[in-house]
Amino acid sequence: MGSGASREVAPTGIKDVCLNNAITQKYMGLNQHGKVQAEYVWIDSDYWDGQSFDLCCKTLTLPDVPLHLDDIPIWTYSGDDAKDIVIVPRRTYRDPFRPGDNVIVLADTYEEPSEDQTDHGKPTKFNTRAACERAMQEAEDIGEDPWFGFEQEYYLLDPKTKWPLGWPAGKYPDKETAFYCSVGSTKVIAREVIEAHYRACLYAGVMIGGINSEVAPAQWEFQVGPASGTQGADDLWMSRYILQRLCEEYGIGVTFDPKPVPKQAGIGCHTNYSNMATRSSPGGMDAIKRQCERLRQEHAKHIANYGIGNERRLTGKDDTAAMTDFSWGIGDRAASIRIGCKVAMRDCGYYEDRRPAANMDPYLVSKLLVETTLLRKES
Ligand code: ADP
Ligand code: MN
Ligand code: MN
Ligand code: MN
Ligand code: MN
Numbered sequence: 001m002g003s004g005a006s007r008e009v010a011p012t013g014i015k016d017v018c019l020n021n022a023i024t025q026k027y028m029g030l031n032q033h034g035k036v037q038a039e040y041v042w043i044d045s046d047y048w049d050g051q052s053f054d055l056c057c058k059t060l061t062l063p064d065v066p067l068h069l070d071d072i073p074i075w076t077y078s079g080d081d082a083k084d085i086v087i088v089p090r091r092t093y094r095d096p097f098r099p100g101d102n103v104i105v106l107a108d109t110y111e112e113p114s115e116d117q118t119d120h121g122k123p124t125k126f127n128t129r130a131a132c133e134r135a136m137q138e139a140e141d142i143g144e145d146p147w148f149g150f151e152q153e154y155y156l157l158d159p160k161t162k163w164p165l166g167w168p169a170g171k172y173p174d175k176e177t178a179f180y181c182s183v184g185s186t187k188v189i190a191r192e193v194i195e196a197h198y199r200a201c202l203y204a205g206v207m208i209g210g211i212n213s214e215v216a217p218a219q220w221e222f223q224v225g226p227a228s229g230t231q232g233a234d235d236l237w238m239s240r241y242i243l244q245r246l247c248e249e250y251g252i253g254v255t256f257d258p259k260p261v262p263k264q265a266g267i268g269c270h271t272n273y274s275n276m277a278t279r280s281s282p283g284g285m286d287a288i289k290r291q292c293e294r295l296r297q298e299h300a301k302h303i304a305n306y307g308i309g310n311e312r313r314l315t316g317k318d319d320t321a322a323m324t325d326f327s328w329g330i331g332d333r334a335a336s337i338r339i340g341c342k343v344a345m346r347d348c349g350y351y352e353d354r355r356p357a358a359n360m361d362p363y364l365v366s367k368l369l370v371e372t373t374l375l376r377k378e379s
Contacts, residue, residue: 148232149225149272157253233362258357266313274350284348307357
């Protein structure tokens with residue numbers, strides 16, 4: 001998901017040659033006689049370089065409708081060095097692509113256990129969820145309840161030119177036109193895709209909070225949350241999966257690269273965050289300010305985990321703070337951290353970390369926020 005923008009990828013646009021959705025629909029209505037299709041989704045490397053993240057999936061037939069997570073078996077797939085990787089179910093969703101009792105299973109991955117182990121082995125390199133879950137547990141143990149709300153920005157792409165969908169190849173939209181939250185065929189592209197995604201997320205059980213068109217045609221945003229603990233990150237990954245699957249059907253590309261179009265504003269995934277201390281009244285605003293000062297001390301560590309290629313986006317222009325600077329402010333969209341004016345007025349609530357890039361891993365971002373603001377020993 002990270003470093004893909006500059007590379008040549010496999011052929012796309014095959015579907016207009018040979019695939020016909022009306023035919024597919026004939027078969028999707030056939031009786032499946034009580035069997036359930038479980039689509040396992042997990043995170044692995046995008047490229048063989050093993051540096052960037054992306055989603056994988058494969059399906060297993062279950063004999064019955066699963067009632068609990070335990071009814072869904074642990075499964076395996078083959079990793080790149082001929083060893084099996086163990087995939088462990090963590091959260092289930094209704095499957096919008098196969099309606100009925102079928103499910104999507106969000107899983108995380110482990111190395112194969114040695115013979116004397118009864119449980120699965122060590123988390124794989126791309127299993128950042130395991131450590132995130134531990135941090136959330138530690139926060140809960142000290143009476144905190146961290147909530148996360150993500151604003152996922154993305155671009156829809158023409159799969160042949162890799163340029164934003166509907167833009168003439170290599171050309172830019174009019175600089176004088178306002179596209180943010182815009183309406184109308186001369187400004188908005190592919191709203192039907194966004195509508196389908198929104199409804200599919202609601203159906204699946206993803207905590208999608210809203211959508212809006214962004215600062216250029218074919219750039220969109222959806223919000224996930226606020227959700228407690230790992231659920232926010234789980235739901236964000238699932239919403240990305242649903243978007244990718246949906247865009248397969250439409251034959252449209254999606255990118256989360258921090259700066260997919262040179263000389264245009266980049267795309268981010270602002271992370272809104274709160275905990276018991278910040279939500280409490282009185283005292284919430286003081287807790288927010290204290291937490292911001294801790295975030296200042298760990299700025300470099302956060303930036304290192306906030307998405308590959310984010311240096312192309314965090315330039316100090318287009319409502320971003322420069323990557324080398326840390327700042328927080330009330331109602332300030334040019335700061336690293338923005339505290340909403342309403343939050344400041346109410347004296348408690350949440351704050352917005354504006355640094356994460358659109359391709360960030362929400363498990364890493366959630367974990368770091370909790371560690372820096374709640375779990376770090378006072379130095
Ligand atoms: P912006 O003005 O930055 O565009 P949005 O309306 O797009 O803001 O997003 C606001 C985000 O804040 C949503 O993702 C929502 O889930 C999140 N949010 C709201 N309340 C809380 C809270 N108490 N804790 C964490 N996140 C929250
Ligand atoms: Mn095989
Ligand atoms: Mn927003
Ligand atoms: Mn936005
Ligand atoms: Mn925002």
